[in-house]
Amino acid sequence: MAPDPTPPADARETLRTETRTAGGNQRRPGRRRRIGWPAVLTGLAVLCVLTVTATVLRANGTLDAIEDANVQTSDAESVTLGYFGNLTHGPALAGVEKGYFEEALGDTELKTQVFSTGPTTIEAMNSGEVDIAFMGPNPAINSFVQSGGESVTIVAGATSGGAQFVVSDDVSGEDDLAGRTFATPDFGGTQDVALRVWLEEQGYEVDTGSPDSVSITPMPSGQALQTFRQGSIDGFWGPQPWVTRMQQEEGGKVLVDERDLWPDGRYPTTVLAVRTEFLKEHPQTVEKLLNGMEDSVEYLNTAETTEAVETLNDGLEGAQTEPLEPETIEASLEAMEWTTDPMESAYPTLLENGVKAGTTEDASLDGFVDDTYLNTVREQRGLDPVGGDAAAAAVPSSSGTRKEAA
Known part of the structure; x- marks a missing residue:
């Protein structure tokens, strides 16, 4: 009897497995090769197109905008506001003292923290300890550049002017600075950069140790006043009220008023910065606080001098800074302008100065200033929008002459 040509079931299964693996079965594996490779090539082509498209969208900001649009926004339960006990932070002092911020925030709890330098404020913001802060x-700029544009966003201005270079009465002028020591509030701060660039333009080397070099010692403004009083430094490039106090109490004289280095005497001394992450998550809260900011600036610009002086003094005490004589505050106010305009066109020059001073690197400032939230608030209040301040676009000159930016 002839053997059964049909193999057992287990043998058939083994045969099918081996045939698939070897590729000898043309009915199944053959079809996979004919259909699979075109599909793979098509998939790769689609992937390349998507990758290129995503790159283009990322480059022009569209993808970032889409991602931002997908962020769930809400009112923050609380917001921590940082500021200094300086008169150049007047809108912060008045806003906290008069309750403008607290009232504007509504159910959002307002917390405050007082700082003495910009770098320490930035450190607190980078750690998430502070959400919004007044600073130079x-x-x-330094933080924005170092983070690749991810750390902070400027949403408003606060103060223009108020910074001066005060020297002891034995300094005869710009040609009598070699071998002397001067102070600034902090290394890499706005006044520190201004002094370093100005000295370079006058032909001085800084901190080289040579007899013709000029030394710069960063220190908090209050300490600078004491050190100036002791005769340990020859001058201070800093903010109000400290420079006025050095004049009134210690016989110092103004060698440079920084307003003279900018067109029309306008430049941002204090601005309002927000942690970019906080801004994306809680834009409603930022807009509310900007309403309080507008209230504070309006108050300072319209209140009687005696009332404003009293409010600012109370604000200084609240910031754990000693109160001042009314005449000191009044003299300081003459050197400042309160404004919510961030003066965006001044920042390329400020960045360039930071690069010259060696405190930052050159980089794009795209996205650094966003005045859309402020302008939304201003529109609701019937105020003109800010932005495009052409007056601040010129490059400041150390001689006080105004030269247009190239």
């Missing part, structure tokens, strides 16, 4: 523009 250069520390904010």
Whole structure:
């Protein structure tokens, strides 16, 4: 009897497995090769197109905008506001003292923290300890550049002017600075950068140790006043009220008023910066606080001098800074302008100065200033929008002459 040509079931299964693996079965493996490779090539082509498209969208900001749009926003339960006990932070002092911020924030709890330097403020913001802060523009620029544009966003201005270079009465002028020691509030701060660039333009080397070199010792403004009083430094490039106190109490004289280095005497001394992450998550809270900011600036610009002086003094005490004589505050106010305009066109020059001073690197400032939230608030209040301040676009000159930016 002839053997059964049909193999057992287990043998058939083994045969099918081996045939698939070897590729000898043309019915199944053959079809996979004919259909699979075109599909793989098509998939790769689609992937390349998507990759290129994503790259283009990322480059022009569209993808970032889409991602930002997908962020769930809400009112923050609390917001921590940082500021200094300086008169150049007047809108912060008045806003906290008069309750403008607290009232504007509504159910959002307002917490405050007082600082003495910009770099320490930035450190607190980077750690998430502070959400919004008043500071000089250069520390904010430094942070923005170092983070690749991810750390902070400027949403408003606060003060223009108020910074001066005060020297002891034995300094005869710009040609009598070699071998002397001067102070600034902090290394890389706005006044520190201004002094370093100005000295370079006068032909001085800084901190080289040579007899013709000029030394710069950063220190908090209050300490600078004491050190100036002791005769350990020859001058201070810093903010109000400290420079006025050095004049009134210690016989110092103004060698340079920084307003003279900018067109029309306008430049940002204090700005309002927000942690970019906080801004994306809680834009409603930022807009509310900007309403309080507008209230504070309006108050300072319209209140009687005696009332404003009293409010600012109370604000200084609240910031754990000693109160001042009314005449000291009044003299300081003459050197300043309160404004929510961030003066965006000044920042390329401020960045360039930071690069010259060796405190930052050159980089794009795209996205550093965003005045859309402020302008939304201003529109609701019937105020003109800010932005495009052409007056601040010129490059400051150390001689006080105004030269247009190239």
